[in-house]
Amino acid sequence: MNPPDEIRISALRLSTHIGVPEAERASSQVLEADITLRITGRFEAMNDDIAATIDYAAVASRLQTLAAERPRKLIETLAAEMAACLLDEFHASGVTIELRKRILPDTDHVAVRLVRGI
Template sequence: MTPLDEIHLSALRLTTHIGVPEEERAGSQVLVADVVLRVRSRFEAMNDEISATIDYAAVAARLQALAAERPRRLIETLAAEMAACVLEEFGAAGVTIELRKHILPDTEHVAVRLVRGD
């Protein structure tokens, strides 16, 4: 099977209220996401038409809005919601999301990674 072509959104900043302790959720935090969108058509079959691909600017804006919609305790929850959004609203064949939170001392970040779809 031929691998699907991909669009990468690297280091997308998401402002949200997230964390297990209520005090942590009280203030906004910036999480960083790498999002890989797997498209249904090969790039050469798109004939330079935006309607044949996934509008990555729209995806970025939608994921930023999703993150800001409501507080959550777990980054795992947000990552799963982001994946479902991309698959359902943008028709991606598949998605990989790595979501990073800068929270623990002596670490660069904590991350979760999920793969959904094809």
């Protein structure tokens, strides 16, 4: 059996208020997300019809809106909310999300990664 076809969005910038200390949540931060959406069908079966696929521009916009909706303490929480949104609203058969935050000194970033669905 062939692996599912995927749509990837790399380094999507998300503006949000996030962090455990209240002072950290007070200012907006920019996180980066890599999103992989798995689809139920094959690209060949789409017949060049946008209605047969997942609109990645709509996905990017929706995730940016979701991230900005409210403050959160944990990037883990935001990643889980993003996955639920993609599975529910965009009917992906599966999703992988890596969410990165530049916060620790002497590191490029910290990241969480989750896989949901197929």
